[in-house]
Amino acid sequence: MNTQELKKIKTKALENHIPIIMDDTLEVIGKYLKQEKPKRILEIGTAVGYSAICFTEFLSEEGTIDTIERDEERIHEAKTNIKNTEVKDKINIYEGDAVEILPTLNKKYDVVFIDAAKGKYPFFLKEAIRMIKPKGIIFADNILYKGYVMSDYNKHKQRTAVRNLREYIKEVSENPNLETEILEVGDGLAVSRMK
Numbered sequence: 001m002n003t004q005e006l007k008k009i010k011t012k013a014l015e016n017h018i019p020i021i022m023d024d025t026l027e028v029i030g031k032y033l034k035q036e037k038p039k040r041i042l043e044i045g046t047a048v049g050y051s052a053i054c055f056t057e058f059l060s061e062e063g064t065i066d067t068i069e070r071d072e073e074r075i076h077e078a079k080t081n082i083k084n085t086e087v088k089d090k091i092n093i094y095e096g097d098a099v100e101i102l103p104t105l106n107k108k109y110d111v112v113f114i115d116a117a118k119g120k121y122p123f124f125l126k127e128a129i130r131m132i133k134p135k136g137i138i139f140a141d142n143i144l145y146k147g148y149v150m151s152d153y154n155k156h157k158q159r160t161a162v163r164n165l166r167e168y169i170k171e172v173s174e175n176p177n178l179e180t181e182i183l184e185v186g187d188g189l190a191v192s193r194m195k
């Protein structure tokens with residue numbers, strides 16, 4: 001997809017307050033993906049397809065992305081965004097709640113990108129670990145959630161999200177099969193490599 005088309009998608013998403021991946025986060029993930037040349041990526045949280053489209057640039061030949069979204073309007077827009085472009089055969093959208101869809105998947109992935117409901121991150125992690133290939137990478141966006149995750153201020157209404165993000169960090173840190181870094185890029189990015 002050319003940069004002009006991509007810019008349009010990004011501008012429109014930002015105008016509509018759709019929480020697409022931040023530039024610096026994308027840059028960091030791009031550095032990893034350039035090395036990995038993944039064949040199969042799983043994304044949880046498509047929104048309008050912006051990050052998935054960006055990731056296609058780093059796929060190996062014949063590589064594909066499976067991405068999950070539950071919001072009908074966003075699914076429609078994601079489809080519109082990829083339709084008639086050269087990336088359309090590389091992105092497969094699963095329509096529905098990832099909590100229901102993930103357990104039905106039985107594929108192996110080189111990379112998993114978690115970017116959906118924060119309260120479900122520990123569940124998404126469990127499913128990601130089940131499907132990640134050896135040496136594969138699991139990314140989790142928004143892991144520091146505006147700084148709430150690392151602060152002891154606990155009374156905001158995002159409490160459940162914060163508790164689950166902390167749980168995610170604890171699990172990736174304690175899992176002996178994962179090597180994890182928490183990066184203060186964008187809204188926080190967890191990078192966990194499977195041994």
Ligand code: SAH
Pocket residue numbers: 018019020021022044045046047048049050051052068069070071074096097098099115116117120
């Ligand atoms: N990855 C996108 C942004 C995703 S925003 C990008 O960077 O371009 C998060 C999206 O996850 C939202 O569109 C929301 O509808 C979706 N989402 C949240 N919880 C979900 C769930 N349980 N199943 C499927 N989609 C979910």
Ligand code: MG
Pocket residue numbers: 019020021115141142
């Ligand atoms: Mg995000």
